[in-house]
Amino acid sequence: MSEQGQIVRLLQKRYATRSIDTKTLEESVISDILEAARLTPSCYNKQPWRYLFLESEEARQKGIKALADANKPWASRAPLLIIGTTREKDDCVLPGRSYHQFDLGLSVMNIMLAATEHDLVARPMAGFSPETARELFGLDNEDEPLIMLAIGHPSDDEAHLPEHYKGAEDKPRERKAADQITQRL
Numbered sequence: 001m002s003e004q005g006q007i008v009r010l011l012q013k014r015y016a017t018r019s020i021d022t023k024t025l026e027e028s029v030i031s032d033i034l035e036a037a038r039l040t041p042s043c044y045n046k047q048p049w050r051y052l053f054l055e056s057e058e059a060r061q062k063g064i065k066a067l068a069d070a071n072k073p074w075a076s077r078a079p080l081l082i083i084g085t086t087r088e089k090d091d092c093v094l095p096g097r098s099y100h101q102f103d104l105g106l107s108v109m110n111i112m113l114a115a116t117e118h119d120l121v122a123r124p125m126a127g128f129s130p131e132t133a134r135e136l137f138g139l140d141n142e143d144e145p146l147i148m149l150a151i152g153h154p155s156d157d158e159a160h161l162p163e164h165y166k167g168a169e170d171k172p173r174e175r176k177a178a179d180q181i182t183q184r185l
């Protein structure tokens, strides 16, 4: 049997755990995450993504206000919150198709992989209010906030997790089988 490649091993290592330590991230790690986002391919190289990296306590506290209640207890501990936005005007514009959100998704995945390589947790969240994010950070109308990410060191301490999430991190990953999602013709 052929050996698994580095990326598959990294993907196996990535797990969207919610137990996050409050420890600050090193500057070199943040730079690496930024570079991973920047190097992402996009349709016609339009690079429609824009990111707010909420690093200062002031910015983080604003970001926490935008989080859905279910995400607040654990995500508010993350030393780095990210808001990912996308610009429709930077879409590659193919008839009947739209790619700017797809492109943002690709770059978010690269962020998650870079974070995983540094042994960090990077959990994506749709559970936030785009309106609140827009208002608190004075976002331009053309920037559509689509995703937030909570990034930090993993923690064994589940004390801050709501009861229903405790132990959830130990469950095996649930994924469809390869033949359910692919036809090899």
Ligand SMILES: Cc1cc2nc3c(=O)[nH]c(=O)nc-3n(C[C@H](O)[C@H](O)[C@H](O)COP(=O)(O)O)c2cc1C
Pocket (backbone or CB within 6 Å): 014, 015, 016, 017, 071, 123, 124, 125, 126, 127, 128, 147, 173, 174
């Ligand atoms: C677009 C998107 C939005 C998500 N939103 C949330 C969220 O608001 N809160 C949360 O706890 N997890 C969220 N997740 C994490 C998923 O629940 C998680 O990735 C999925 O259950 C698979 O688990 P795994 O990533 O550990 O393999 C989101 C994931 C994606 C890709």
